[in-house]
Amino acid sequence: MFKNRIFISGLLFVVASLLQSCSQASNNKPDTEAVAQDLYAQIQQTLQTEGCVRNSDCDLLPVGSKPCGGPESYQPYSKTSSDVAKLQELGNRYQKLRDQYNKENQIMGICVITPKPNVSCVRNQCVTSEKATHVQ
Structure with missing residues (x-):
């Protein structure tokens, strides 16, 4: 059970990081x-x-x-x-x-x-x- 929580926490961290980098990339797009x-x-x-x-x-x-x-x-x-x-x-x-x-x-x-x-x-x-x- 503990391993599943670590896996899910890690997965959520990766997804959150990807979403943040995507939003930063779109903000760097010239107006x-x-x-x-x-x-x-x-x-x-x-x-x-x-x-x-x-x-x-x-x-x-x-x-x-x-x-x-x-x-x-x-x-x-x-x-x-x-x-x-x-x-x-x-x-x-x-x-x-x-x-x-x-x-x-x-x-x-x-x-x-x-x-x-x-x-x-x-x-x-x-x-x-x-x-x-x-x-x-």
């Missing part, structure tokens, strides 16, 4: 929102809208991910002044993180597609303007 905010700030720092000469010097970066799909917004940038590879890498990471967050938290949306704006060079700065959209 998804904090990481997303940091990535968004990096995107904003990397975007350069100035430095264009013609419209073809400008492009749009799709930013984020809506619950129903598609980007949350489009940010204009100058291809001649911005680190395009870094922007695309940051944009992809941010999109995946927002996708993950939406799925993990079961975020719902109204499933409205964000229209892709036109981008043009105005006074050496890349700017966006809405284009006409027709729902068919």
